[in-house]
Structure formats: structure tokens, C-alpha cells
Amino acid sequence: MSQPGYAKILPKLRIALANLAKTDDIRSLALVESFEEALRDAGEFKVLKEEKLEAKSFSEIERALNRIVVKYTLKLAKIAPEPADKVAKAYLCTYILGDLLSIFRRTALGAPLSIETLVTPDIPGTPLYGLEEESLEAPKQLLARIKTPEARKFASDALEAFQKTGDPGIYDLYQPLIRPVLIQSALQGLDIQSKQAVEQVACPRLIYTLVSGLLYSSRTKTPVEVLSAAYNGINVCKFNWTTIRQVYENNSGDPEQLFSELKRKFPMFEGRNYIEALKNARSTSLRESRKRSLAQFTGYPFHAGLIAASIELLEHEVRDIRAVLSGKLYNVYPEKIYTVISREL
Numbered sequence: 001m002s003q004p005g006y007a008k009i010l011p012k013l014r015i016a017l018a019n020l021a022k023t024d025d026i027r028s029l030a031l032v033e034s035f036e037e038a039l040r041d042a043g044e045f046k047v048l049k050e051e052k053l054e055a056k057s058f059s060e061i062e063r064a065l066n067r068i069v070v071k072y073t074l075k076l077a078k079i080a081p082e083p084a085d086k087v088a089k090a091y092l093c094t095y096i097l098g099d100l101l102s103i104f105r106r107t108a109l110g111a112p113l114s115i116e117t118l119v120t121p122d123i124p125g126t127p128l129y130g131l132e133e134e135s136l137e138a139p140k141q142l143l144a145r146i147k148t149p150e151a152r153k154f155a156s157d158a159l160e161a162f163q164k165t166g167d168p169g170i171y172d173l174y175q176p177l178i179r180p181v182l183i184q185s186a187l188q189g190l191d192i193q194s195k196q197a198v199e200q201v202a203c204p205r206l207i208y209t210l211v212s213g214l215l216y217s218s219r220t221k222t223p224v225e226v227l228s229a230a231y232n233g234i235n236v237c238k239f240n241w242t243t244i245r246q247v248y249e250n251n252s253g254d255p256e257q258l259f260s261e262l263k264r265k266f267p268m269f270e271g272r273n274y275i276e277a278l279k280n281a282r283s284t285s286l287r288e289s290r291k292r293s294l295a296q297f298t299g300y301p302f303h304a305g306l307i308a309a310s311i312e313l314l315e316h317e318v319r320d321i322r323a324v325l326s327g328k329l330y331n332v333y334p335e336k337i338y339t340v341i342s343r344e345l
Contacts, residue, residue, distance in 0.1 A: 005081025006302035012079070013310045016072070017297060019046040020317050023343045026324065030337045030345075035328040042321050047314070058329060059117070065318040066119045070095045073311050074125050083189035084304035087198055090182035091311045093151040096120050096127055097178045100142060100155050101171045107137050108168035150185040154178060161229050173222070173230050176213050180206045184236040190304050197305020200292050201312055203237035204268070208285035210239045211266050214248055215274050218255040224248055238265075286342040290316045316342040 021029075025045065032038050039061075043053050050071065051064040070092065077088035099118040106113040113136055120126040127145040135141060139159055146152040158174040183202050187195050210231075217227050224245065231241040244265075251258035259274035268284050271277030293309035293316070320341040327337035338345040 003302045006084075006306065007300075009076075009079055009081075010300070010302075010306065013306055014297065016310055017313065020313060021045050021047065021321075023345065026320050026341065026343055027334075027338075027345050029321070029324045030327065030334040032328065035325065038325055038328040042325060045321070047317055048321075053325075058326065061325060062322060063117070063119050065322055066095060067123060068318055069311070069314050070120055070123055070126065072314055074123065076307060076310065080304075080307050083186075084194065084307050086186040086189060087183070087304050087307045088311065089148060090179065090186040091308070092126075093148060093182050094179045096146070097151055097155055098175065099128055100146070101158055101175050101178075103136050103142060104139055104155075104159060104162065105168050105171040107139065108162055108171070150182055154181055157229075161226075165226065170226070170230075173213070173217070173227070176209050177230055177234070180210055180234055180236055180239075184234065187236070194304035197296060197301070197303045198308045199237060201289065201296060201305055201308040204285040204288040204292070205312075206237045207239060207266055207268060208281050210234065210237075211262055211269060212278055212281070214244070214262065215255050215259060215278060218248070218252050218258045221253060224252055283339065286316065286319070287344060290342040 029038055029041055032041060039053055042048060047068060051068050053061050053064055073088055073092045073095075077085050077092055080088050099120050102118065103113060115121050115131055115133060115136070118128070118131075121128040121131040123129060127147065128142075131142075143152060143155055143159070146155060154174075154177075158171060161174065162168065162170045179202075183198070183206060187198060190198065214227075227248065228241070228245060231245070234241045244262075247261050247265075248258065251261055255274050259269065259277055263269045263277065268281045268288075269277040271280050289312055293312045296305045296309035320343060323341050324337055326332075327334075327340075
């Protein structure tokens with residue numbers, strides 16, 4: 001791995017880190033009286049300088065926040081040294097494929113969909129940029145836009161799974177698996193130091209995503225054959241579907257029993273029942289991810305963990321801002337808001 005390549009981008013990543021809001025800024029944002037005040041004050045954060053948050057629908061505010069992450073990650077993918085650029089592309093594809101599967105699902109349902117409701121089509125440099133309304137009902141043409149082989153295969157597999165089952169809900173099964181699958185692929189080309197660093201940063205949230213998906217599937221009684229089509233081949237962050245499949249199959253009809261088995265493998269999931277465990281694990285995964293991401297910037301690190309950490313921290317930033325704004329919109333007490341953000345307040 002090229003140290004000069006990392007030395008070149010490290011100052012830029014440190015600047016991006018310095019531009020993130022301080023913990024006190026987030027705390028102060030949660031303490032303002034109204035949603036309008038919170039929206040105004042959030043607009044002063046450096047990270048929001050390119051996207052103006054306006055008091056329209058909350059979904060538009062969410063898209064604006066997500067666009068910040070996409071634009072940053074797109075730039076990072078262009079300047080990151082090889083093969084660390086694949087890590088950035090894996091994060092980027094989370095948003096691109098998220099849009100693509102949303103299109104597939106709406107088309108399958110026969111429901112109208114406006115391009116304006118998506119995140120990436122208006123961002124130059126993304127595969128869906130310049131997408132026209134009439135293209136939304138041509139899945140194969142949309143697939144052809146995706147040039148990253150791993151991303152295209154994932155979307156193709158999801159489309160094929162729908163065609164076999166005829167169930168639009170299949171896309172809900174595939175959607176959260178985008179990042180675990182693509183991060184797993186990106187890890188394969190990294191040196192040991194970089195691989196371990198990326199895993200340190202990414203694994204808390206990946207494990208939460210994968211295990212919570214199993215518990216949700218158990219609650220909805222998803223057959224193991226259907227689940228396996230999506231989870232097959234996943235082996236990342238000590239989550240190996242080959243061994244976990246049998247655990248799910250033995251307990252698939254009882255989420256509480258499945259939870260009791262899974263928590264032995266994944267200590268993050270602790271609670272009196274699986275609902276409480278999911279809530280606890282979500283909070284734990286966010287805070288652990290943020291803590292580990294910040295730790296990557298200690299000293300002079302020259303590895304791909306920097307790339308993952310920089311993106312994760314920006315995602316935490318916009319997630320925390322979104323959580324506070326949502327809380328103010330629905331008149332949630334600050335103490336309650338504090339429980340769902342990545343910072344320790």
C-alpha cells in the first residue's frame with residue numbers, strides 16, 4: 001500500500017474531521033425551543049454549507065443530508081489510493097443501490113415514483129445522474145448504468161429474486177444487505193493492516209444490520225430458502241451465513257429463541273427480549289463506530305481505515321443532525337433525543 005498516497009490525502013481528511021460539529025453543538029441544537037430554530041442553527045454547521053436545509057417536508061431535509069454524504073464520498077473515491085478507493089466506492093454504492101432498489105420496488109408495486117424523491121440522480125458523477133422519468137420502468141436499462149461489477153451483481157440478484165418470487169417485499173430484504181456485501185468485497189484487496197482497520201470501523205454497524213435483519217425476518221416468518229438467497233456468501237465481521245443459516249433454520253419461527261442463540265455469538269445484542277436488544281444494539285453500534293472512527297486519526301495512519309472512518313464520521317454527523325431535527329419536529333424531550341445519536345451526551 002502506498003504511504004505517499006495516504007500522506008497526500010490525510011490533511012484533507014483531517015480538515016473534514018475538524019469541520020464536524022462538536023458534541024456541545026449537537027447538545028445545544030437539541031435544547032432550542034422549536035424545530036424552526038433548530039433548522040436555522042443547524043444551517044450554520046460547516047458540514048451543511050453546500051446544502052441549504054429548508055423547512056419543507058422532512059423527507060426533503062433527509063435527502064439533503066444524504067446528498068452531503070454522497071458528494072463527499074464521491075470525491076473521496078476519486079482521490080483515495082488504490083485499492084482503498086474500493087472502500088469509498090462500497091460506501092458510495094450504498095446510496096446508489098439504495099435508490100436503484102427503491103425504483104425496482106416501486107415499479108414492482110405499480111406505484112408512482114418521482115426522481116426528486118431519490119438521493120443520487122441529481123449528483124454529477126453518480127451512475128443514476130441525469131435519469132429521466134421514463135427510464136424508471138426499465139430495470140435492465142437501469143442495471144446497465146451500474147459499472148461496478150459487485151454492485152451490479154447485487155442489484156441483479158435482487159431483481160432476479162423478485163422475478164422468482166413475485167414479491168416486492170423481497171427488496172426490503174436486500175436493501176440493508178448492500179453495505180455488508182460491498183464492504184466484504186472491498187476488504188478482499190486490502191493489506192492486513194488496512195483490512196483490520198476497516199473492519200474495526202465498519203463492523204459494529206454491519207453486525208447490527210445483519211443480525212437485526214435476521215430477527216426481523218424471523219418475526220415475519222421469512223422462509224430460510226428466501227433468506228438464504230439474499231444472505232448467501234456473506235462472511236464478514238465474524239458473521240458467516242454458512243454457519244448461521246442452521247441457527248436461523250432451527251429458530252426461524254421464534255424471534256425470542258433466535259435472539260437467545262444469536263446473542264451468544266454477538267454480545268452487542270443484550271436485553272430482556274429481542275426488541276430491547278435491538279434498541280440497545282443500535283445505540284451501541286453507533287457509538288462504538290464513532291469512537292473507533294475517531295481513533296483511526298491518532299498519529300500518522302497510512303491505511304484504508306482512514307477512508308472508512310472519514311465516511312462513517314460524516315454519516316454519524318448527518319444522522320445526529322437528522323435525529324435532533326426530527327426530535328424537535330415532534331416535540332421530543334432533549335433527554336430522549338440524546339439516546340438515539342452517536343455521541344455520548
